[in-house]
Amino acid sequence: MTESNRGVGTSRFSPYTAVASTILAALLLFLTPIGTAAQILAVHDEGTMSPEAVDRFIAPLFEGFDAPGAVTAVSVRELRIRSEYPDGTPTDVRVQVFVPEISPDEVTGVYLFAPGSTGLIGPCRASREHLAGIRWGLYRAHVLAFSGQGLIGILPDYIGFEDNYQVQPYFHAQSEARIIFDSFQAVHRWLPAEYSRFHRGLTPFTRVAGGFSQGGHAAFAAADYNRSLGAPLPLHGVIGYGPTAEIPPLLLTFPSLAPMMLEAFRTVYGEDLVIPGEVLRSPWAEQLTHDTTRQCVGGIQSYYPGDPATLFTESFYTSLHAGTLDQTHPQIAGIFRENAAGLTSHGVPALILQGTDDIVIHHNTQEDYVAALRSLGNPVDYRLYRDERHDTRQRAFPDVLEWIENLRR
Numbered sequence: 001m002t003e004s005n006r007g008v009g010t011s012r013f014s015p016y017t018a019v020a021s022t023i024l025a026a027l028l029l030f031l032t033p034i035g036t037a038a039q040i041l042a043v044h045d046e047g048t049m050s051p052e053a054v055d056r057f058i059a060p061l062f063e064g065f066d067a068p069g070a071v072t073a074v075s076v077r078e079l080r081i082r083s084e085y086p087d088g089t090p091t092d093v094r095v096q097v098f099v100p101e102i103s104p105d106e107v108t109g110v111y112l113f114a115p116g117s118t119g120l121i122g123p124c125r126a127s128r129e130h131l132a133g134i135r136w137g138l139y140r141a142h143v144l145a146f147s148g149q150g151l152i153g154i155l156p157d158y159i160g161f162e163d164n165y166q167v168q169p170y171f172h173a174q175s176e177a178r179i180i181f182d183s184f185q186a187v188h189r190w191l192p193a194e195y196s197r198f199h200r201g202l203t204p205f206t207r208v209a210g211g212f213s214q215g216g217h218a219a220f221a222a223a224d225y226n227r228s229l230g231a232p233l234p235l236h237g238v239i240g241y242g243p244t245a246e247i248p249p250l251l252l253t254f255p256s257l258a259p260m261m262l263e264a265f266r267t268v269y270g271e272d273l274v275i276p277g278e279v280l281r282s283p284w285a286e287q288l289t290h291d292t293t294r295q296c297v298g299g300i301q302s303y304y305p306g307d308p309a310t311l312f313t314e315s316f317y318t319s320l321h322a323g324t325l326d327q328t329h330p331q332i333a334g335i336f337r338e339n340a341a342g343l344t345s346h347g348v349p350a351l352i353l354q355g356t357d358d359i360v361i362h363h364n365t366q367e368d369y370v371a372a373l374r375s376l377g378n379p380v381d382y383r384l385y386r387d388e389r390h391d392t393r394q395r396a397f398p399d400v401l402e403w404i405e406n407l408r409r
Contacts, residue, residue: 038182039082040190041092046076048101054148061141065394068401070148073101078127081186083159083179086169086268092162094127095183097190098144098153104195109206109404110187111146112154112180114215115139119296120168120260125161136297137212142393149401152205156183158218167293170264171247173339176218177225180209184233206408208237210400212393213360216243216352220342223350223378237407238342239351239400242358242366242390245341248320249365255311256304259284263292265335273331279316342369345376351403352380353396355388 049057051070059067079095100107115126118136130140139155147153156179160168169175188201195201211219219238226234244250251258259280266274266288276285284291284304291303305311312320319325325333342350350373354366363384370382381403385395 038186040079040186041082042080043190044078044080046078048073048075049144051148054144058138058141058145058148061138061145062394062397065397068145068149068397070145072148072150074144074147074153075099075101077190079186079190081182083182085159085166086172086175091159091166093159093179093182094125094157094162095186096127096140096143096153096155097187098147098155099192100147100150100152102150104204106150107152107205108150109152109208109408110154110184110202111143111151111404112156112183112207112209113139113143113146114156114176114180114209114211114218115158116211116213116215117170117257117260117297119300120160120170120263121293121296122161122164124168124296125157126155127157134296137391139212142212145397146401151404152187152202154183154187156180167264167267169268170260171214171217171339172264172268173217173221173224173341175268176341177222177229180218180222181225181229181233188233202233206236206404207233208239208404208407209235210239210241211243212241212391213244216240217245217341219243220245220350221339223342223346223348224344226346226348235348237349237351237404239353239403241353241392241396242355242361243341243352243369244361245343245369246365247336247339248323248325250361251312251320252308253362253365254306254360255308256301256306258311259288259292259304260297260300263288265332269335273335275331277313278329279312279332281311281313284311342373342378343376345378347378349407350378350380351400352382353385353392353399354383355385355390355392355395357387358390360390 050073054070054074077097079097081093081095082090083093084090116137118124118126126139129136143153143155158168159175159179160166191201209219209222219240222235223238262274262276262279276288309317319328354363356363370380373380385392388395
């Protein structure tokens with residue numbers, strides 16, 4: 001059973017987003033892209049998967065659900081592209097691309113998917129999941145399922161995974177938006193000759209960015225930057241599967257992700273602004289870099305306490321719970337606000353798919369976020385799935401296909 005709540009409505013701002021959303025919206029309108037467009041450094045041909053091979057590959061993801069039967073073979077490539085860190089330093093990124101073996105006239109859209117949390121370091125990159133036999137989210141299977149239905153699929157890693165001296169700028173909105181648009185640009189230039197007549201590439205297609213959990217944060221961050229970084233290939237829609245677009249509510253319900261955020265923010269903003277001891281109790285504050293750069297997300301979640309009162313300092317937890325970080329911890333509160341995703345008047349149509357039993361982001365928190373989006377004039381289709389937890393991708397698959405088709409029309 002699904003509850004659907006569509007359109008633009010009234011707002012119930014959370015205390016974390018009411019401040020400065022209008023100022024942020026104005027600033028983003030005048031931002032210009034940093035650096036040059038993404039370059040293609042290498043292309044690895046992984047061959048073509050028959051419809052039967054696609055069905056076999058995606059079957060584990062859809063266990064217990066009606067799996068979609070592929071209607072086309074899919075050609076698979078891995079691009080290595082050039083992107084950059086927030087300070088403009090160049091870095092390489094892997095982007096998996098899935099092209100349905102049909103005429104370009106039959107392609108029904110472009111679906112870029114931003115993965116959920118996997119970790120901060122190279123061994124944790126999403127593009128390694130299927131090679132290592134790890135089950136972080138079966139993200140390749142998810143995108144293949146869409147490509148088997150006739151959409152061009154794009155699955156990028158986040159930046160930071162190809163450099164031993166760096167970490168992923170985790171939950172850093174501009175970095176997430178950057179790789180989404182760099183991936184579009186690279187695929188646009190790489191597409192085979194039949195897509196490149198008159199240099200059209202991805203131009204004729206409806207372009208959607210979706211994401212699960214952290215990936216939902218990335219997709220909505222891209223909506224914020226759609227008018228700046230998005231040119232000349234802007235998004236037509238964004239999709240969030242249990243999106244974690246605001247940081248403070250997430251820290252209360254799923255605090256074990258906080259150390260990765262702090263380590264990433266410390267590398268972006270500097271140690272003067274991000275002081276682990278003001279947020280984390282001992283010994284986690286002192287061991288932050290070591291602990292977050294030796295394990296991926298499964299180990300992180302097992303290592304850190306699931307109780308925010310145990311992980312965070314008393315003053316930080318009390319203020320986080322009361323919604324008073326602006327007064328007590330203004331530096332980190334400012335960083336959290338800067339990296340709230342989607343809360344500008346971007347105008348990009350959005351689909352949010354939420355489970356009633358989600359323990360990572362509660363549905364009442366998600367509903368506050370939806371109200372805030374709508375109050376800014378953004379069209380939102382919100383669907384609540386009974387008895388579903390954090391991952392709504394399988395249950396929502398036919399609804400997402402229908403939504404993208406309606407967007408295309």
